[in-house]
Amino acid sequence: MAAKPYIYITRKLPESVIDTLKSFADVEMWDSEENPVPRDILLNEAKKADALLTMLSDKIDKELFDIATNLKVVANLAVGFDNIDVEEATKRRIVVCNTPDILTDTTADLAFSLLLMTGRRLVEAVDVVREGKWKSWSSYFLAGTDVHHKTLGIVGMGNIGEAVAKRALGFDMRVLYHNRSRKLETEEKLGVKYATFDELVKQSDYVLVLTPLTPETKGMFTKEVFKRMKKSAFFINVARGPVAVEADLIEALKEGEIAGAGLDVFDKEPISPDHPLLQLNNVVALPHIGSASVETRTAMMELCCDNIEAVLKNEVPKTPVNR
């Protein structure tokens, strides 16, 4: 009888989710829900694994692929897959899968919440109440910036962008977008308008970044770009930290080039509590929770398992990125 395939999962997932995998494979998991698997253990497991179920915090690179001689599939628990060297995987005919679509609405909800939290100063307001600093009702006390009837500029108009646009239209916002290619159907369906990157940056009251991290988008938001934004505008990043040059963002926030930032993602995650961004009142920072609802995360885990099962059974996976 042929040996069972070996699947390694880099974070502790609920047993109920991995039951199906256990019916045909040997499955091991890193024993922590919170902490990433140490690199040496990951490499050691990769040497033996037919499949890896990975998190966006795991670096799946050439070094790993070179020793992972049995590896057939990497299923990443995220829509983004910039943590994986897909070119190296493809050279070795290793299938890489992600979790698109099922997280679209959850991530759009979070993106729009972050926009509201930032514009309306909601974190400062919560802190004031909790810390007993609410003295009286006063006219400009914690007065923020309106969201309704303002201009939202979405950079990266994929499914999540469209879902955010729908939410924004419900708030009577004007929606501009910038994307590698124009989306005429989306324009017609939603009434959003294409803008060049420069026009979008200059005209938007809220600039929302949703683009994947690629060599083209890395460092896209520089000092010069922040300078071109309105001084009253907010920068919201739910994509990946390195899309903006972090030092330039800090400078723009400190110098008043922009009014504030709402950030779910950072250059280095987790961000350290003494990081300069977290010393600024005009920054709302979240711990990369774009897709973090119980329903969606469970569905993402199930999709990863389905993809692994399909590849190991020589079937077509649902959401490959390199096939």
Ligand code: DGY
């Ligand atoms: C993703 O899936 O890439 C998101 O960043 C998770 O929140």
